[in-house]
Amino acid sequence: MFAIVLAVLVLAPFVVVGAAAFSGSWNGVFPSDPTTSHLRDALSGDELASLTVSLQTALLGGLLAVVFGTWAALASRTASAPLVRFTDALYHLPIAVPSVVVGLGLLVAFSRPPLLLNGTKWIVVIAHLVLMVAFTYGTVAAALQRTDDAYADVAASLGASPARVLWQVRLPMLRPAIVSAASLSVALSMGEVGATIMVYPASWRTLPVSVFALTDRGQTFVAAAESLVLLAVTVVLVVTLDRLRGRAVER
């Protein structure tokens, strides 16, 4: 019984979106006039630009989030306890705060010199970075907590400089967690709407925002086709990153 409810709630929307993406009209119970024109629309002009914008934002924001999250996690090992608690809370704040509020905050903060980022793509990237870094920090910090300090100690006793210990022992051992964090933040970034919609300039419109805008204008079928593209690209990205992790674990 529960399985049926779950199937209706989880699977049905995907099926309907998939069906809508390929139909010319949907007036009865089932869609009619099968067509691929929506999909062609979704992969051309402005809409294709949205896809590349989303990809760039996700990869750039995700990458930066991984760098900052890993950095923070490594730094928190040696920092004093009150400072760690404070940063911990700070990093997790974007999870607790609604993303629209985060977007509004960034908009107000960066709309005036000297930090005039409003109207550039960087405000979108920063919004994504702020939202994703909580997840990357959490993932890497948890993995770091599970690794024994003995590895770094032994490496040091063998004459390795702190930089060598970091690059040849700590980071390689954290690689599975770092890749997980990357794939999580890329996936979340590909679907982010709340904060993006507050800050995006006309020149830098991400795919989910396009979907929202199209639906708002009543172009539901094209929106559905674009959702399908978004879904496919995200799945490919996450699976690719997961492969990387698989190899890291195997080594």
Next chain:
Amino acid sequence: MTVQLEDVTVHFGRTCALEGLNLTVAAGETVALLGPSGSGKSTALKAVAGFVRPSRGRIRIAGVDVTDVPPAKRGIGVVVQQYALFPHLRVADNVAFGLRAARRPKAEVTRRVAEMLDMVGMSTYARRFPRELSGGQQQRVAIARALAIRPPVLLLDDPLAALDAQLRADMLDELQKLRREVPDVAIVYVTHDQAEALALADRIAVMRAARLVDIAPSADLYAAPPSAFTASFLGGANLLPVEVSADEVRVAGHPLAGVRAKEGNNLLCIRPHAVRLGSGGLPARLLAAQWRGASSRLTCAIDGLPDVRVHIDVPAGGPLPEVGAQVSMVLPPEACSLVPAGTR
């Protein structure tokens, strides 16, 4: 003197993990730090390695004060309890780690790695990853990795604790062999197992509650333990309360001929294998008998001392008295010594 600890004290927060340790280990000497968990033995090793910072005292290596020198500049070989082989590096790369950190020429690294793997009998495993090795094999690689940088000092932190009994006996053999391969290295061997300490160490430092209790050549420490704690921790000696009057030592009212009286509050120390059953001894009752293969361990209570358990190891094969039977316990005077009762 290769390693010299002078009044070394380590605090973790408010807890004192090591209190005023004085210890020297000469080149070519093996010193075992023996004690129960929490006795400060591992902390002492970490202080020598540079992993923890003493709050007081100095550490010298080959005469040079290294108290404020980071571990990377001390040039000490360390083998930690769980080996800590780098999981993402192959066996050969693990062994090469220290040589590469020192930027040795490639040819030398290759030669030295081959030499070390050969020494520990792991040449055929050079291309494996650590998780493909058994505990004993990982242990050998860890030792090869530590010795590859030709350290003047090798620190071993309870290296056999993670192995099962059979493997432990084999590795003990290997460690004895290894000792002969590196005759000039000063070895500090931390262990909670008295058998390992006796088998490997030239001198044993018995530790307890963050302090050094006794240190002496292993044979002396075993034959004539200076304290009750050492007597029971090293070799599980029987400790019996005695009455001393004039020049006579008595146990439960029975005089022991040939045992010299000593000043102070003492206990009579005798090893389980030195006690014999025979006529003319102390009357006692047999409480339990445990067959251990080559010998049997008997647990007795001397009449008049109902709260003191006396262990006796008798060679297997002979007839054993029934449990509950009355026996006569002979304490040969040459095997008896008096040790200060102190705080057990």
